[in-house]
Amino acid sequence: HAIIARMTEDCLDMEALKKAGEILAGGGLVAFPTETVYGLGGNALDPEASRRIYAAKGRPSDNPLIVHIADWDSLTPIVSRIPEKAKKLADAYWPGPLTMIFEKSELVPYETTGGLETVAVRLPANKVAVEMIRQAGGYVAAPSANTSGRPSPTLASHVEEDLGDRIDMIIDGGQVNIGLESTIVDFTEEIPVILRPGFLNKEMLEEVLGEVRIDPGIMAENTHIRPKAPGMRYKHYAPKADLAIVEGAPAAVFSKIRELVREGIAKEQRVGVICTEESRSEYPEGIVRCIGSRADDRTIARHLYEILRDFDADGVDAIYSESFETPRMGQAIMNRLIKAAGHEVIRAGSEDI
Ligand code: TXA
Ligand code: MG
Numbered sequence: 609h610a611i612i613a614r615m616t617e618d619c620l621d622m623e624a625l626k627k628a629g630e631i632l633a634g635g636g637l638v639a640f641p642t643e644t645v646y647g648l649g650g651n652a653l654d655p656e657a658s659r660r661i662y663a664a665k666g667r668p669s670d671n672p673l674i675v676h677i678a679d680w681d682s683l684t685p686i687v688s689r690i691p692e693k694a695k696k697l698a699d700a701y702w703p704g705p706l707t708m709i710f711e712k713s714e715l716v717p718y719e720t721t722g723g724l725e726t727v728a729v730r731l732p733a734n735k736v737a738v739e740m741i742r743q744a745g746g747y748v749a750a751p752s753a754n755t756s757g758r759p760s761p762t763l764a765s766h767v768e769e770d771l772g773d774r775i776d777m778i779i780d781g782g783q784v785n786i787g788l789e790s791t792i793v794d795f796t797e798e799i800p801v802i803l804r805p806g807f808l809n810k811e812m813l814e815e816v817l818g819e820v821r822i823d824p825g826i827m828a829e830n831t832h833i834r835p836k837a838p839g840m841r842y843k844h845y846a847p848k849a850d851l852a853i854v855e856g857a858p859a860a861v862f863s864k865i866r867e868l869v870r871e872g873i874a875k876e877q878r879v880g881v882i883c884t885e886e887s888r889s890e891y892p893e894g895i896v897r898c899i900g901s902r903a904d905d906r907t908i909a910r911h912l913y914e915i916l917r918d919f920d921a922d923g924v925d926a927i928y929s930e931s932f933e934t935p936r937m938g939q940a941i942m943n944r945l946i947k948a949a950g951h952e953v954i955r956a957g958s959e960d961i
Pocket of ligand 2: 752760
């Protein structure tokens, strides 16, 4: 079973971080906290370590990994060119929840990039992550630390549940702050393209870069529009229960969800509801979980994956969720929720009131 080391960003356990560095340098695997989600780390420059990461997650090996670095100067050796716009974006948002795609240098093995000529790079802000990367020699490949197809881990206990007996060490840094994976921006085309929405939304990127496009594949239900990020093509984040999103005017949504819960219970099903602080009192029946507050949509992002895992643990048959098209993080939240629901969206219309 994995060694578990607990620490906080304010009080780093340097001995444990040195140990993690040694494990990584020796080709082993260490899960660690970042501000987005927990990562499953291996030495990014060691093809064998990347193979181990794929095996531990049960992930297809054509789905490339993100290389995590601890400082800006570490970028140069692993890319062949740094576009001016990427430098500007890094100045604004690194360290932070931003991953950028570059043309790779020869230093990065194809095992890490899933056979691609490009490499995804991220400089995280979490101090535990940064110090661990330093101790490991500067380059840590890390996908989210979940079994392929399960929600990404936002707590160390999620990592333990999925990977505890397959990896060498887990660094427990408590609950992550953001809860959704980093925003991925591709700089290999003239106009930068968002391949995965995250905490940094389109408007925040445009403030720095001017025109930014969104990869049309990321929200498409239609499978012939292929997302450019290979990982966005796979079925993801799927809870065991059937999840459906109910959309419409608030009053119509509340009454539609109440009706669906009642129908499920009549069929002797266990039915879950995902609501917000503001709507909790609308749901007298079912297993009701409050995801956060619409007044601060970062609380919704932070709890989404945890709630999906908790419903799995409850063994519910069906889950109905409100929709969270909020202004700040709505794009990222709905991207994950719609995938988790397999595009099952119910329109609550006036006829239901
Ligand atoms: O917040 C995050 O980004 C977390 C933490 C641990 O840093 N990591 C993460 O990694 O979410 P992962 O492997 O679960 O997702 C990486 C995504 C995948 O969709 C993958 O296909 C895409 O990045 N990706 C990686 N390299 C790429 C490349 N060269 N071109 C296009 N997409 C790439
Ligand atoms: Mg992932």
